[in-house]
Amino acid sequence: MPNNVLEFEKPLIELAEKIKELQSFMDEKGLDLSEEVKRLRERAKNLRCEIYANLNTKQILQIARHQNRPTARDYIEYIFDQFMELHGDRRFGDDKALIGGIGLIAGKPYTFLGHQKGKSTKENLRRNFAMAHPEGYRKALRLMKQAEKFDRPIITMINTPGAYPGIGAEERGQAEAIATNLMEMSSIKVPIVVVVTGEGGSGGALGIGLGDRILMMEYTYYSVSSPEACAAILWKDAEKSAEAAEALKITANALRELRLIDKIVTEPVGGAHKDPKKAALLLKNEIISNMKELSVLSRDELLEQRYKKYRNMGEFSNKETIALPEEVKEEAR
Known part of the structure; x- marks a missing residue:
């Protein structure tokens, strides 16, 4: 087997x-x-x-993290007719964990950004397991500003366990780079379509995750924290990750019900890794459809719609609560 x-x-x-x-x-x-x-x-x-x-949430997580799941480069190959990668943040270096460039779909240019995982241990080490450094997010911002200047729509693909938490990344301003991207993306005057293609982990995902349309592929997750980290924080026991995963509401269906995403993109039965080409074509159709809807909006209408989208997210409710251990409650006091 x-x-x-x-x-x-x-x-x-x-x-x-x-x-x-x-x-x-x-x-x-x-x-x-x-x-x-x-x-x-x-x-x-x-x-x-x-x-x-x-499938339960734990099983969806396993598919989202599958080692054979298509990477950003796989989607580039199947979705774009031509693609030219662009490098560097013009400050520190070129982050291999987050790639970007310009691609053509049916003759129309788009700016593309995506987290890039490896397909082998060696490549994953080179790509830092798709955990971007601040220079990755600054490269992304540079290319998004370029897209705005030349009136190119932006496509981003999220597939990361989170932003890299190393000392060097923190010294170079990891949190500031992500926060700046969020601020700038809120006012960029071209359409932005965001797709979660695998893991959508915490601030690492948000760094290229603010857009006019948020799509999630069927077997993916999008979360403020990994279930393992959540379980370790709340229950001091990573073995309770399955329980944490259910409580976090991180699957595409759960987030669609909460109105935090706009559309679920169907995958081939068994997941995108079973038929990457078919998965990419299904995604391509959704991207084109959403871009067409956004292209008829003026810049002012686009920004107003984006503002309302995020302003209307979320509501407070005390009907559903997570039962915390007594020691956690005591620490909170």
């Missing part, structure tokens, strides 16, 4: 192996077991739909 198979997918793999065994047996013995194979395939299809229609 492949190492990258998730626990809840094992029944599907077992069925696939049974089908393979039957087909080999048919070839060796010359027997006709096509009806049995057909029945097993139908059973596998129904089971696949049933499993992915009833």
Whole structure:
């Protein structure tokens, strides 16, 4: 069984192996077991739909973090007809964890920004596991300002566990860089479409996450904190991450209900990593559709709509509370 198979997918793999065994047996013995194979395939299809229609938050997190999930570069390859990467923040260096550039879709230019994960340990180390430094966010801001100057719409793709928390990043102004991006993105005078394509972790996601449309792919999460960190803070026990994940309301469906995102982008059954090209084309259609809606707005209308979008987010309610351990309550006192 492949190492990258998730626990809840094992029944599907077992069925696939049974089908393979039957087909080999048919070839060796010359027997006709096509009806049995057909029945097993139908059973596998129904089971696949049933499993992915009833995923819990922990299982969605596992898909969002899957090592084979498409990266920003994969989406660039499938979505853009041409792409030119641009480098550097003109202050310190070029952050490999956050890439950006200019791409063409149907002859129209767009500025693109996205967190870039690696597909191997070596590449992940080079990309810092998509945890951007302040120079990454300053590069993003430089390219967004350039997009505004030349009237290019902006597409951003979020897939990061969070901004890099190292000493060097803090010394170079990590929090300030993210805060500045939030302030500047609120008033950039071109359409911004944001897509969460995997992990949407904390301020690292927000640094390129303020836009006119917020889309989330079906099996992703967007959160103020990782469930593991939340569990460690609230219960001093990272093993309670599944409980924390449910309480945080971090899935696409939960955030859509809370009106914090605008649209859920359907993925191929099993997740984007099962069919990256199809996933990218589904996403491309959504991006184009949203850009068309935003393109008819004047600059003043665009900024007013963006302001109202964020001004109307959230409401206070004491109906649902998380039960905190007594020691946590005592510390709060």
